[in-house]
Amino acid sequence: xxxxxxxxxxxxxxxxxxxxxxxxxxxxxxxxxxxxxxxxxxxxxxxxxxxxxxxxxxxxxxxxxxxxxxxxxxxxxxxxxxxxxxxxxxxxxxxxxxxxxxxxxxxxxxxxxxxxxxxxxxxxxxxxxxxxxxxxxxxxxxxxxxxxxxxxxxxxxxxxxxxxxxxxxxxxxxxxxxxxxxxxxxxxxxxxxxxxxxxxxxxxxxxxxxxxxxxxxxxxxxxxxxxxxxxxxxxxxxxxxxxxxxxxxxxxxxxxxxxxxxxxxxxxxxxxxxxxxxxxxxxxxxxxxxxxxxxxxxxxxxxxxxxxxxxxxxxxxxxxxxxxxxxxxxxxxxx
Amino acid sequence: xxxxxxxxxxxxxxxxxxxxxxxxxxxxxxxxxxxxxxxxxxxxxxxxxxxxxxxxxxxxxxxxxxxxxxxxxxxxxxxxxxxxxxxxxxxxxxxxxxxxxxxxxxxxxxxxxxxxxxxxxxxxxxxxxxxxxxxxxxxxxxxxxxxxxxxxxxxxxxxxxxxxxxxxxxxxxxxxxxxxxxxxxxxxxxxxxxxxxxxxxxxxxxxxxxxxxxxxxxxxxxxxxxxxxxxxxxxxxxxxxxxxxxxxxxxxxxxxxxxxxxxxxxxxxxxxxxxxxxxxxxxxxxxxxxxxxxxxxxxxxxxxxxxxxxxxxxxxxxxxxxxxxxxxxxxxxxxxxxxxxxxxxxxxxxxxxxxxxxxxxxxxxxxxxxxxxxxxxxxxxxxxxxxxxxxxxxxxxxxxxxxxxxxxxxxxxxxxxxxxxxxxxxxxxxxxxxxxxxxxxxxxxxxxxxxxxxxxxxxxxxxxxxxxxxxxxxxxxxxxxxxxxxxxxxxxxxxxxxxxxxxxxxxxxxxxxxxxxxxxxxxxxxxxxxxxxx
Numbered sequence: 001x002x003x004x005x006x007x008x009x010x011x012x013x014x015x016x017x018x019x020x021x022x023x024x025x026x027x028x029x030x031x032x033x034x035x036x037x038x039x040x041x042x043x044x045x046x047x048x049x050x051x052x053x054x055x056x057x058x059x060x061x062x063x064x065x066x067x068x069x070x071x072x073x074x075x076x077x078x079x080x081x082x083x084x085x086x087x088x089x090x091x092x093x094x095x096x097x098x099x100x101x102x103x104x105x106x107x108x109x110x111x112x113x114x115x116x117x118x119x120x121x122x123x124x125x126x127x128x129x130x131x132x133x134x135x136x137x138x139x140x141x142x143x144x145x146x147x148x149x150x151x152x153x154x155x156x157x158x159x160x161x162x163x164x165x166x167x168x169x170x171x172x173x174x175x176x177x178x179x180x181x182x183x184x185x186x187x188x189x190x191x192x193x194x195x196x197x198x199x200x201x202x203x204x205x206x207x208x209x210x211x212x213x214x215x216x217x218x219x220x221x222x223x224x225x226x227x228x229x230x231x232x233x234x235x236x237x238x239x240x241x242x243x244x245x246x247x248x249x250x251x252x253x254x255x256x257x258x259x260x261x262x263x264x265x266x267x268x269x270x271x272x273x274x275x276x277x278x279x280x281x282x283x284x285x286x287x288x289x290x291x292x293x294x295x296x297x298x299x300x301x302x303x304x305x306x307x308x309x310x311x312x313x314x315x316x317x318x319x320x321x322x323x324x325x326x327x328x329x330x331x332x333x334x335x
Numbered sequence: 336x337x338x339x340x341x342x343x344x345x346x347x348x349x350x351x352x353x354x355x356x357x358x359x360x361x362x363x364x365x366x367x368x369x370x371x372x373x374x375x376x377x378x379x380x381x382x383x384x385x386x387x388x389x390x391x392x393x394x395x396x397x398x399x400x401x402x403x404x405x406x407x408x409x410x411x412x413x414x415x416x417x418x419x420x421x422x423x424x425x426x427x428x429x430x431x432x433x434x435x436x437x438x439x440x441x442x443x444x445x446x447x448x449x450x451x452x453x454x455x456x457x458x459x460x461x462x463x464x465x466x467x468x469x470x471x472x473x474x475x476x477x478x479x480x481x482x483x484x485x486x487x488x489x490x491x492x493x494x495x496x497x498x499x500x501x502x503x504x505x506x507x508x509x510x511x512x513x514x515x516x517x518x519x520x521x522x523x524x525x526x527x528x529x530x531x532x533x534x535x536x537x538x539x540x541x542x543x544x545x546x547x548x549x550x551x552x553x554x555x556x557x558x559x560x561x562x563x564x565x566x567x568x569x570x571x572x573x574x575x576x577x578x579x580x581x582x583x584x585x586x587x588x589x590x591x592x593x594x595x596x597x598x599x600x601x602x603x604x605x606x607x608x609x610x611x612x613x614x615x616x617x618x619x620x621x622x623x624x625x626x627x628x629x630x631x632x633x634x635x636x637x638x639x640x641x642x643x644x645x646x647x648x649x650x651x652x653x654x655x656x657x658x659x660x661x662x663x664x665x666x667x668x669x670x671x672x673x674x675x676x677x678x679x680x681x682x683x684x685x686x687x688x689x690x691x692x693x694x695x696x697x698x699x700x701x702x703x704x705x706x707x708x709x710x711x712x713x714x715x716x717x718x719x720x721x722x723x724x725x726x727x728x729x730x731x732x733x734x735x736x737x738x739x740x741x742x743x744x745x746x747x748x749x750x751x752x753x754x755x756x757x758x759x760x761x762x763x764x765x766x767x768x769x770x771x772x773x774x775x776x777x778x779x780x781x782x783x784x785x786x787x788x789x790x791x792x793x794x795x796x797x798x799x800x801x802x803x804x805x806x807x808x809x810x811x812x813x814x815x816x817x818x819x820x821x822x823x824x825x826x827x828x829x830x831x832x833x834x835x836x837x838x839x840x841x842x843x844x845x846x847x848x849x850x851x852x853x854x855x856x857x858x859x860x861x862x863x864x865x866x867x868x869x
Contacts, residue, residue, distance in 0.1 A: 032748030043789035080470035084374045165590045285555035
């Protein structure tokens with residue numbers, strides 16, 4: 001077991017260095033530079049441009065910049081934004097919980113609706129429900145997030161007044177966040193009504209961000225269930241006279257869930273991409289919008305630091321999952 | 336529901352501000368849906384309007400300020416000033432009894448004095464210990480307004496008198512001193528932070544003399560201010576001001592309609608009619624101090640010939656652009672400065688839209704089968720709602736006179752960089768919003784020889800034009816300056832380095848209960864005179 005853990009942890013080092021290289025190079029491959037972004041339409045003289053490049057250290061050889069970036073990261077210094085002059089790590093820690101909260105809620109929404117819908121569609125294959133739900137899933141999957149978001153805002157916030165338009169909470173509530181997760185913070189330290197406000201603000205962005213994973217999960221569940229329902233052991237279970245609920249719920253579903261769980265895992269990563277648009281529409285102060293703004297401004301420090309921090313989190317989660325696999329399944333650690 | 340919300344708002348915000356309002360009256364809160372989060376809270380470090388609104392306009396005051404809604408300079412922290420006959424010395428008499436804000440993080444021990452004024456400018460100079468107080472600090476406005484070269488020294492004469500000595504006379508100087516980067520900051524606060532080893536807080540927790548004092552900033556979400564009880568002009572009418580950061584224009588409109596904010600800016604042109612039709616809202620449309628233009632690269636054949644540029648300008652159907660791109664919310668542009676700016680030359684006639692005449696003029700200039708590039712801006716700016724659509728209309732206009740247009744576009748940073756290169760190919764769609772209402776801020780910045788390679792993206796260097804602009808910049812008498820700028824505009828129209836396209840209207844929408852808001856021609860937003868009626 002120790003050897004397994006050690007090998008997993010050691011594997012992180014080349015992965016980390018590889019990602020750091022990609023994160024560092026990616027933004028530099030784009031045309032433009034952060035100094036031009038500071039001046040905007042006004043422009044600046046070539047001399048001042050050069051002077052500022054020197055001030056920020058962007059005129060140094062690229063490898064030197066890269067190694068100083070790595071060195072600083074190993075010392076916990078993710079740099080300071082060129083545009084806002086704020087520390088990247090502090091901003092990330094403030095904004096990340098918002099993205100995570102929204103992503104988790106969106107995934108929960110997708111799973112809670114997607115799996116039962118998929119099961120039901122498979123069991124009632126060919127029925128109106130099946131056709132309708134799969135049709136809706138296809139539409140959901142193809143829906144441009146931006147359009148979908150605005151549409152929901154106009155309907156539920158603008159016309160029906162059921163939900164707020166955007167933001168994380170009504171501005172009348174003001175308290176210092178403890179965890180950064182509004183649902184939790186509003187319960188711990190928020191005034192009365194804050195939790196309800198935080199919850200109602202989550203509804204529309206959750207639906208918008210969760211729509212695509214919902215469609216994918218529903219379709220994946222349906223096809224996995226259909227495959228399993230045709231297996232011999234399901235037929236055997238039925239032949240034994242087991243109740244249909246038991247056949248579907250125990251025998252079929254547990255096996256069908258394997259590819260679905262893999263899909264959920266993959267969709268969780270893709271949620272980040274969707275979060276960028278959803279955060280913009282709903283004025284959601286997360287890292288998606290933060291990173292996109294940084295890319296537009298060529299804020300190298302924020303982009304490379306932000307990417308590294310996301311990568312660190314993903315790598316840590318993967319490591320934990322790998323270790324848990326090993327705990328659960330002895331065959332893995334032996335291999 | 337609304338009453339409940341109001342009550343809740345009153346309670347929460349009274350708690351936030353540390354006490355109930357006198358007499359138990361409910362607190363008035365103004366929520367402004369802003370288009371972007373501020374970079375920081377030091378008004379001298381940033382050039383973006385969203386940061387200037389959150390700093391200079393809300394928290395600070397300069398020595399002199401623009402009269403609301405105009406570009407006329409009036410006294411602010413300086414109650415009067417004198418300019419020496421040679422135009423080299425500006426002596427400011429500082430207002431007595433002005434207090435810096437007392438906040439949870441700083442209690443001033445003295446009133447505003449000359450030390451603060453001197454510090455406010457000296458700190459922005461290269462080599463000062465405040466020049467790099469946060470990593471990556473650059474004073475872009477101070478630099479681009481040429482203050483390091485222009486200002487010889489800022490010296491204290493006595494506690495309430497400051498003298499700014501210039502290296503050469505500069506007529507736009509006063510307008511520059513009214514800009515946000517010239518805000519007066521507290522030296523006492525700065526010294527304390529430096530002594531504590533936390534100078535970066537200067538950019539996080541501002542202390543000024545302005546109408547509102549800073550309470551809190553939730554990153555990329557909201558900024559909270561409360562009225563400054565010791566404001567030298569008297570306490571403002573709203574008790575609390577909240578900036579709700581709302582980047583999407585359509586969402587800002589929905590938030591305004593839903594009552595989640597009281598005032599918002601820059602709606603999509605397509606939403607303006609809907610806003611006007613809403614009985615609960617007021618829509619203000621003012622001529623912005625801006626221009627959108629098509630800038631020819633005047634060093635490149637055949638655009639090096641004024642007659643070719645003029646012929647192409649005759650082929651542009653500006654009315655169609657105003658109707659289709661701005662949805663009517665703009666005025667066709669004739670001169671390079673907007674009509675609301677002093678020295679605008681009213682006698683200049685625009686090139687008549689006449690494709691036939693344009694075609695003939697091109698033939699006469701020896702231009703046949705011309706193919707050119709038109710650059711479409713990839714971003715929305717207050718002066719240009721849709722660069723791509725504008726480029727398409729120009730493409731169709733030019734096709735009518737036999738000119739084939741290829742539309743190109745780049746990422747915004749790359750667009751600006753490439754367009755600044757005098758060797759770039761074709762004509763670029765660009766524009767400008769004035770910083771301070773001085774014609775010099777348009778004509779010198781965008782069209783002088785000195786600006787080639789920077790904001791002069793036509794590489795047009797006309798000695799006669801630049802001489803007039805340079806002379807006007809060192810002339811104190813406004814009537815004389817007006818004549819010089821009018822003459823310069825005649826040269827501009829004759830030489831036609833740009834096809835002037837439009838001056839857009841700047842739209843602000845607010846709930847009916849908001850009164851006293853005056854739109855600034857510079858695109859900044861100030862809430863010092865706003866009230867909320869029940």
